Amino acid sequence: MRDLLRSGAEGGGFVPPSSNDFELPPIFGNNIYTTKPIALVFLSVILISVFFIIASRKAAVVPSKLQFAGESVYSFVRNDLAKDVIGHDFMRFVPYLFTLFTFILVNNLFGIIPLLQFPSMSRVSFPYILALSVYLVFHYVGVRKQGAIKYFKDIMFMPGVPKAAYILITPLEILTFFLVRPLTLSLRLFANMFAGHLLLLVFILGGDHLLQGVIGLKLISPFAFGIGIVLTFFEFMVQCLQAYIFTLLAALYIAGALADEH
Amino acid sequence: MQFVNLAAEAKINPLIPHTAELVVGAIAFTLLFLTLRKFVVPMFEKAYADRTNAIQGGIERAEKAQQEAQRALAQYNDQLSKGREEAQTLREEARVQGAAIIEDLRAKAQEEAARITATAHSSIEAERQQAITSLRAEVGALAVELASKIVGEALDDQARQSRVVDRFLDDLEKSK
Amino acid sequence: MANREENAMWSIFGYLLSGLLFWGGVGYGLDKWLGTTYLTLVGLLVGISGAIYLVWLRFGRQ
Numbered sequence: 001m002r003d004l005l006r007s008g009a010e011g012g013g014f015v016p017p018s019s020n021d022f023e024l025p026p027i028f029g030n031n032i033y034t035t036k037p038i039a040l041v042f043l044s045v046i047l048i049s050v051f052f053i054i055a056s057r058k059a060a061v062v063p064s065k066l067q068f069a070g071e072s073v074y075s076f077v078r079n080d081l082a083k084d085v086i087g088h089d090f091m092r093f094v095p096y097l098f099t100l101f102t103f104i105l106v107n108n109l110f111g112i113i114p115l116l117q118f119p120s121m122s123r124v125s126f127p128y129i130l131a132l133s134v135y136l137v138f139h140y141v142g143v144r145k146q147g148a149i150k151y152f153k154d155i156m157f158m159p160g161v162p163k164a165a166y167i168l169i170t171p172l173e174i175l176t177f178f179l180v181r182p183l184t185l186s187l188r189l190f191a192n193m194f195a196g197h198l199l200l201l202v203f204i205l206g207g208d209h210l211l212q213g214v215i216g217l218k219l220i221s222p223f224a225f226g227i228g229i230v231l232t233f234f235e236f237m238v239q240c241l242q243a244y245i246f247t248l249l250a251a252l253y254i255a256g257a258l259a260d261e262h
Numbered sequence: 263m264q265f266v267n268l269a270a271e272a273k274i275n276p277l278i279p280h281t282a283e284l285v286v287g288a289i290a291f292t293l294l295f296l297t298l299r300k301f302v303v304p305m306f307e308k309a310y311a312d313r314t315n316a317i318q319g320g321i322e323r324a325e326k327a328q329q330e331a332q333r334a335l336a337q338y339n340d341q342l343s344k345g346r347e348e349a350q351t352l353r354e355e356a357r358v359q360g361a362a363i364i365e366d367l368r369a370k371a372q373e374e375a376a377r378i379t380a381t382a383h384s385s386i387e388a389e390r391q392q393a394i395t396s397l398r399a400e401v402g403a404l405a406v407e408l409a410s411k412i413v414g415e416a417l418d419d420q421a422r423q424s425r426v427v428d429r430f431l432d433d434l435e436k437s438k
Numbered sequence: 439m440a441n442r443e444e445n446a447m448w449s450i451f452g453y454l455l456s457g458l459l460f461w462g463g464v465g466y467g468l469d470k471w472l473g474t475t476y477l478t479l480v481g482l483l484v485g486i487s488g489a490i491y492l493v494w495l496r497f498g499r500q
Binding site: 169180248 | 444445449456457484487491492496
């Protein structure tokens, strides 16, 4: 695609990467289900499933190295996220939160894995779907726990607040619970991955472009690559952090819906 | 259709989702969720439970051993104190017995001494009586002999003689 | 709960956004309608205050 763009801008110098660089063509013909992000998402499902099934298949009291690796991730989600945040009823949500975390983490990491090098979560559709699932889960949990009427009433009219204050805060509660939460959840993840990938593209494609220029530019090009490499490490941190934050917020929302006093 | 836009060099709004990706995202996530829930989470949970059990079992075993040791110690102490008590009793008994023996012996010795004294007294008395009797006879005879020597043969008559002696002895007794 | 502060931190973000959007929007609408210019700012401030009040209600009380 970039080649196509560049050839379209022949002689026009460097074309800075843009959102168009995230629109990848189908790999097979015109089938829109065969784009790179879709292939990566399926790959992530296979990788995660295979890894954890092997790691947990012979789960023993004294773990093997592989089991230890898998179990570290699992117990991080189980204990540090689910248990600490949700409290005594956390076990019901461990499979869901575990899936969320591993799915987001691996798809984020695809952004810096050589050859793959595309974070699937920079395609906004995936964060949307994940945030939608969080949205459905935490409202469902709240309704199941407290009954639909009490749950929604408590959201809109928090008990123990002077009546006049409802004018000020009720719109904010509704907006927060039903719109801002899912939107910020998905957009935070999307924007981080999108911006990170764009940044990497700028330096790496820029370095490449400089390399093809005159001698003076060729000398600058290593710096661009160098910054690209540093940014790759930075991206790694951001990718892990975003997977963590997404899962943490999902757990916090579930915990909020479960809490009696809203 | 996105690619038509791309060809037209239009900037695509990255916030608009693709239907295909939404569908794939939902399917992929559900698939992963079901797989992990069915195959992975139960296994890890089982390992957790086993580990907890193992640790708990270890603790229980240690506790049992400690209890055992404590019991043995208590038993030992018990036995020791019992032994000590027993020794104490024995000593006490021996002391009491010793005292009794000594007392007994002393009483016996005293009794013996008393008996010996009594025997001595009675034999002395007997001897005295005997001495008195024989003395009386002898003294009588002597006195008679003496008196007859002095008085002559006047007193040969047996009856008179003993009367004189008795009177003499009575006088002797009275003058005492 | 141990995560109370963390929870409060993330909630502030959401409530502030809601506050600014809603009351800022109301102010902006009133400005358009009445031809004034300052109501948007007032709306934004009301939104911020509402958000902070709400966070206090949820996490600051008791």
